[in-house]
Amino acid sequence: MKQLNPNISPHDGYYFRDTDGSTHHAAGWSGVIARVIAYRKRQNRPTETTEKEVIEQACSRTPVICVEDNGATRAAQSVASLRTRVLRWLLLKKSEREKSELRFINADLHAARTDVCIRCPVDKSMPGGGCGSCRAAVREMQEAVVGARTTDSRITACPFLGEHLPVSTWLDEPAVANPDLPPECWRKRSI
Numbered sequence: 001m002k003q004l005n006p007n008i009s010p011h012d013g014y015y016f017r018d019t020d021g022s023t024h025h026a027a028g029w030s031g032v033i034a035r036v037i038a039y040r041k042r043q044n045r046p047t048e049t050t051e052k053e054v055i056e057q058a059c060s061r062t063p064v065i066c067v068e069d070n071g072a073t074r075a076a077q078s079v080a081s082l083r084t085r086v087l088r089w090l091l092l093k094k095s096e097r098e099k100s101e102l103r104f105i106n107a108d109l110h111a112a113r114t115d116v117c118i119r120c121p122v123d124k125s126m127p128g129g130g131c132g133s134c135r136a137a138v139r140e141m142q143e144a145v146v147g148a149r150t151t152d153s154r155i156t157a158c159p160f161l162g163e164h165l166p167v168s169t170w171l172d173e174p175a176v177a178n179p180d181l182p183p184e185c186w187r188k189r190s191i
């Protein structure tokens with residue numbers, strides 16, 4: 001199914017030409033859909049398919065404003081969103097490190113946490129692996145926060161927390177009250 005991309009404006013404006021020949025303009029797609037629904041209601045016509053019709057007509061008129069809303073698109077969006085969360089989190093930790101607000105745990109505890117993460121069933125890889133410059137930025141931020149402390153390469157990102165595990169497994173931080181975390185998670189129990 002097609003989906004309108006809210007970040008692209010159609011060159012000829014937002015509008016829908018109804019089957020009875022009437023045309024409905026608005027400042028955005030949601031406005032067009034609302035106007036068509038209101039118009040059809042006044043005429044005692046069914047409205048259930050209005051949104052689908054507006055999208056299909058807009059996509060056939062200007063294909064560039066649409067994306068295919070399939071599983072691959074949603075997966076790509078979720079990958080991008082986790083990567084963004086992890087990068088934001090790293091930036092925050094870098095800033096806290098620069099202000100001397102971070103405390104670190106010892107190597108034995110770090111090893112125990114790493115072991116829990118490795119056995120945790122969630123995917124711990126960095127979404128999409130990241131592009132070259134993205135990987136370099138992550139490496140640079142990791143070094144800026146934890147210095148020469150190293151971590152097992154089998155853990156990278158936690159999808160529940162949006163945290164970078166090679167860094168978070170070294171930090172002395174409070175437990176997280178997130179009911180989605182698996183019971184064995186060290187961040188839930190704060191080891």
Ligand code: SF4
Nearest residue numbers: 116117120158185186
């Ligand atoms: S949920 Fe907990 S144990 Fe699992 S990867 Fe994330 S931090 Fe590690």
